[in-house]
Amino acid sequence: MLDRSDLSARAILDRLVAFPTVSRDSNLDLIDWVEGYLADHGVTARRVYDATGTKAALYANVGPEVEGGLVLSGHTDVVPVDGQDWSTDPWTVTEKDGKLFGRGCVDMKGFDALALAMVPHALALDLKRPLQIALSYDEEVGCVGAPPMIDDMVAHLPRAAAAVIGEPTGLRAVTGHNASVMVDIHVKGYEVHSSKLPEGVSAVHEAGRILQWVNDRNDLIRSETPDAVSALFDPPHATVHVGQIHGGTAHNITAKDCRLAVGVRAPAGDDPDRHAAPLEAFLAELDAAMKARHPNAGITWSRSFGVPGLKPETDGAAEALVRRLTGDNGTHVVTYGTEAGQFQERGYSAVVCGPGDIAQAHQPDEWISVAQFEAGEALLRRMVATLAE
Numbered sequence: 001m002l003d004r005s006d007l008s009a010r011a012i013l014d015r016l017v018a019f020p021t022v023s024r025d026s027n028l029d030l031i032d033w034v035e036g037y038l039a040d041h042g043v044t045a046r047r048v049y050d051a052t053g054t055k056a057a058l059y060a061n062v063g064p065e066v067e068g069g070l071v072l073s074g075h076t077d078v079v080p081v082d083g084q085d086w087s088t089d090p091w092t093v094t095e096k097d098g099k100l101f102g103r104g105c106v107d108m109k110g111f112d113a114l115a116l117a118m119v120p121h122a123l124a125l126d127l128k129r130p131l132q133i134a135l136s137y138d139e140e141v142g143c144v145g146a147p148p149m150i151d152d153m154v155a156h157l158p159r160a161a162a163a164v165i166g167e168p169t170g171l172r173a174v175t176g177h178n179a180s181v182m183v184d185i186h187v188k189g190y191e192v193h194s195s196k197l198p199e200g201v202s203a204v205h206e207a208g209r210i211l212q213w214v215n216d217r218n219d220l221i222r223s224e225t226p227d228a229v230s231a232l233f234d235p236p237h238a239t240v241h242v243g244q245i246h247g248g249t250a251h252n253i254t255a256k257d258c259r260l261a262v263g264v265r266a267p268a269g270d271d272p273d274r275h276a277a278p279l280e281a282f283l284a285e286l287d288a289a290m291k292a293r294h295p296n297a298g299i300t301w302s303r304s305f306g307v308p309g310l311k312p313e314t315d316g317a318a319e320a321l322v323r324r325l326t327g328d329n330g331t332h333v334v335t336y337g338t339e340a341g342q343f344q345e346r347g348y349s350a351v352v353c354g355p356g357d358i359a360q361a362h363q364p365d366e367w368i369s370v371a372q373f374e375a376g377e378a379l380l381r382r383m384v385a386t387l388a389e
């Protein structure tokens with residue numbers, strides 16, 4: 001069997017990018033490879049499968065099985081390349097002008113490769129506390145893969161003191177991010193010829209009331225004074241956004257169906273449920289009013305997913321570790337969600353810190369600079385070295 005124990009971080013990145021682990025597809029080929037790589041180092045990994053058995057998260061403990069270790073966590077899935085104009089093969093890492101091009105190079109197989117490259121480094125040290133590697137799936141479709149993985153880690157591993165989630169932050173310590181809740185709404189009308197409008201119930205017209213509620217809510221939110229934590233964010237308040245609306249079939253038929261996709265985002269000082277719950281109460285009221293007009297009319301809705309926010313910690317171990325090693329004492333928060341809030345929700349001190357710029361994520365010709373990749377490797381080496389102190 002091929003021995004993978006002396007692969008460089010860059011060689012590991014080449015291998016990871018070559019697996020086209022778009023979120024809709026299986027990631028098991030990548031997981032098999034990573035498991036083999038860890039086994040070549042004598043490290044046993046544990047898998048946590050999704051309900052279909054076609055995807056798995058994987059985690060491993062490197063070093064002594066004691067508390068106080070360090071988790072390096074990343075996701076293995078990537079966004080699709082469909083419809084994007086790439087000038088290189090997205091599934092092959094191409095180096096050009098000091099950049100590494102390829103899907104996932106920055107979001108976030110670059111960090112995954114660096115974390116895996118730390119395994120031989122950790123094994124060569126006399127670790128007092130363990131390095132824990134955690135690789136999730138389905139981050140890009142609502143961060144649904146990490147929670148069962150983290151629950152399994154809590155059940156089977158000694159608790160780590162800090163978790164670093166390596167989404168691209170330019171290696172700064174990001175200590176806060178938004179929480180979000182998504183609500184999918186289906187407005188069901190009653191179809192008649194539009195010349196008989198008073199006898200029908202138009203799903204499109206009723207959806208208009210929902211749009212009005214959303215606009216009013218945003219006005220109300222903007223009139224509030226942000227709390228101290230939310231004030232760190234831009235914008236410093238929650239937002240309620242209708243991303244999609246589809247309804248109606250013709251100009252002369254009262255619409256039978258209208259569907260809306262609503263997203264509520266809130267900074268760490270607020271709670272998306274503070275806005276999603278009154279939205280749902282409004283939908284219940286509207287549903288009753290529509291049914292009074294025609295029994296076939298009404299509204300159904302469901303929350304498709306929600307991601308908890310990352311709240312800045314007071315004297316958090318994860319933040320302190322990154323600050324000590326980078327000398328970065330600025331306050332950084334971001335408005336996108338990550339799995340860091342899910343680690344924090346389960347009792348870990350968590351920080352987001354990884355190489356590269358989020359601006360290159362999800363783009364055609366996605367890239368990470370060689371300089372950031374190398375700086376990331378140097379930072380992780382120093383992080384792992386603290387486990388031997």
Ligand SMILES: [Zn+2]
Nearest residue numbers: 107108139167
């Ligand atoms: Zn990501």
